[in-house]
Amino acid sequence: MLDIAFIRERPEQVKEGLINRGDSPNIVDEVLTLDGHRRALLQQVEALRAERNRVSKEISRMRDKTEREERIAAMRLVGKRIGELETRLRQVESDLRQVMAFLPALPHESVPVGPDETHNVVVRQWGEPREFDFEPIPHWDLGPELDILDFERGVKLSGSRFYVLKKEGARLQRALISWMLDVHTREHGYTEIYPPFVVKKECMWTAGELPKFAENIYHDVEDDIWLVPTAEVPLTNLHRDEILSGDDLPLHYVAYTACFRREKMSAGRDVRGIKRGHQFDKVEMYRITTPETSYQALEEMVEEALDLCRRLGLPYRVLELCTGDLGFHSSKTYDIEVWAPGCGEWLEVSSLSNCESFQARRANIRYRPERGAKPRFVHTLNGSGLALPRIMIAVLETYQQADGSVIVPEVLRPWMGGIEVIGGDQAA
RNA sequence: GGAGGGAUGACCGAGUGGACGAUGGUGACGGUCUUGAAAACCGUUGUGGCUCUCAGGCCACCGAGGGUUCGAAUCCCUCUCCCUCCGCCA
Numbered sequence: 001m002l003d004i005a006f007i008r009e010r011p012e013q014v015k016e017g018l019i020n021r022g023d024s025p026n027i028v029d030e031v032l033t034l035d036g037h038r039r040a041l042l043q044q045v046e047a048l049r050a051e052r053n054r055v056s057k058e059i060s061r062m063r064d065k066t067e068r069e070e071r072i073a074a075m076r077l078v079g080k081r082i083g084e085l086e087t088r089l090r091q092v093e094s095d096l097r098q099v100m101a102f103l104p105a106l107p108h109e110s111v112p113v114g115p116d117e118t119h120n121v122v123v124r125q126w127g128e129p130r131e132f133d134f135e136p137i138p139h140w141d142l143g144p145e146l147d148i149l150d151f152e153r154g155v156k157l158s159g160s161r162f163y164v165l166k167k168e169g170a171r172l173q174r175a176l177i178s179w180m181l182d183v184h185t186r187e188h189g190y191t192e193i194y195p196p197f198v199v200k201k202e203c204m205w206t207a208g209e210l211p212k213f214a215e216n217i218y219h220d221v222e223d224d225i226w227l228v229p230t231a232e233v234p235l236t237n238l239h240r241d242e243i244l245s246g247d248d249l250p251l252h253y254v255a256y257t258a259c260f261r262r263e264k265m266s267a268g269r270d271v272r273g274i275k276r277g278h279q280f281d282k283v284e285m286y287r288i289t290t291p292e293t294s295y296q297a298l299e300e301m302v303e304e305a306l307d308l309c310r311r312l313g314l315p316y317r318v319l320e321l322c323t324g325d326l327g328f329h330s331s332k333t334y335d336i337e338v339w340a341p342g343c344g345e346w347l348e349v350s351s352l353s354n355c356e357s358f359q360a361r362r363a364n365i366r367y368r369p370e371r372g373a374k375p376r377f378v379h380t381l382n383g384s385g386l387a388l389p390r391i392m393i394a395v396l397e398t399y400q401q402a403d404g405s406v407i408v409p410e411v412l413r414p415w416m417g418g419i420e421v422i423g424g425d426q427a428a
Numbered sequence: 429g430g431a432g433g434g435a436u437g438a439c440c441g442a443g444u445g446g447a448c449g450a451u452g453g454u455g456a457c458g459g460u461c462u463u464g465a466a467a468a469c470c471g472u473u474g475u476g477g478c479u480c481u482c483a484g485g486c487c488a489c490c491g492a493g494g495g496u497u498c499g500a501a502u503c504c505c506u507c508u509c510c511c512u513c514c515g516c517c518a
């Protein structure tokens with residue numbers, strides 16, 4: 001959600017941001033028109049309410065019965081008028097809220113301007129893709145051959161885009177999750193959170209998922225409860241409607257959740273393998289900061305996510321998303337991609353965003369810089385640290401051997417019960 | 429699932445139609461006193477909106493949303509959440 005006062009004062013700047021994103025700027029004029037109506041009505045209503053308040057107090061003190069009756073009759077008319085105006089005001093306010101809800105976050109000035117993902121900029125790169133002396137095979141062949149990944153039974157249970165992990169496959173995922181959580185909590189200073197995996201509709205709206213992305217989220221109609229598409233949703237809502245003390249900031253949270261997405265937008269794409277399932281696991285980093293420190297925090301989060309990739313020995317590149325590829329609620333985003341030699345592509349394993357005050361406004365999360373000072377909106381940041389299926393793909397494909405076995409990266413072995421190789425002689 | 433009780437400011441808690449944005453207490457902050465601290469005493473201690481050069485003015489907010497009324501924290505309706513007891517259960 002954008003600041004209505006800001007839109008009022010700098011409409012051209014808002015329009016420019018929308019155009020750079022590839023959105024229509026017309027919505028700004030719509031907002032300004034509704035805002036004008038709203039304020040005009042509000043002034044009328046408030047003037048009448050002030051009159052009613054004043055006269056009602058007088059009535060309570062009146063002795064003269066006739067005069068009293070006269071005033072009550074007069075106020076009855078005023079009340080009726082107020083009621084009419086309030087009805088119109090409510091309508092205008094709800095229209096305005098509705099239109100505002102579709103306004104995306106404005107891109108930060110440092111974000112490269114461009115229409116689509118072809119204009120994203122590679123800002124960092126690390127590691128060399130491994131040289132193979134045999135033809136590396138994709139994980140959708142590797143997994144079933146090792147008997148750690150079962151697509152047919154996943155489909156039998158739940159339909160397309162579902163799969164079953166077994167044996168060391170399941171264990172590898174569990175090891176990765178535990179390891180990531182341990183690194184973030186012990187070394188990067190995060191507080192671990194285990195949130196609900198389903199939330200109320202309100203939480204989806206707050207996080208910016210609704211109303212725009214309703215068709216991508218599963219929900220239960222009977223209880224109107226929604227399955228989280230990312231841990232970012234419950235984490236954003238953790239401090240909803242709170243005024244934090246300046247001393248509390250910055251807050252660093254890390255949470256593991258399963259994530260559920262209907263993937264209606266990408267029907268038919270990436271159907272092979274575990275790259276894009278309806279259900280996937282993710283460890284999510286989340287920070288709440290002051291406005292002054294949020295961009296520094298974003299760089300730190302990127303570094304923390306890259307730290308994991310380096311320890312796993314996975315070559316990566318970092319993309320700075322251009323304005324046209326930016327997510328709805330983000331002002332600046334970096335994507336981290338690792339190389340998967342089997343399927344031969346860069347896989348997005350993390351997306352790190354500074355939402356500035358966009359979510360904070362929707363969620364009404366503020367902080368008091370110091371005692372007695374006025375509350376200000378916080379900045380919120382989120383980033384995967386990391387997304388499991390794609391890291392699994394990269395690990396399996398990168399560390400595969402000619403005999404079809406997979407070497408377990410050294411950093412993970414303590415979480416794998418000491419298993420060094422999946423398949424081969426040590427097969428469980 | 430059944431029965432009952434509740435939601436008021438940072439916290440506790442009073443308030444059942446008119447001077448209540450809200451008694452009182454706790455905490456916090458400032459001050460007096462003190463060598464210092466404590467105690468005691470005095471004072472301060474909300475959020476948002478509209479208007480506005482400033483000072484200020486006005487409006488709204490007592491879980492949420494409607495309604496009754498000249499006037500609602502207070503009465504009515506709907507919803508949400510919490511608690512207690514019983515039942516069921518990983």
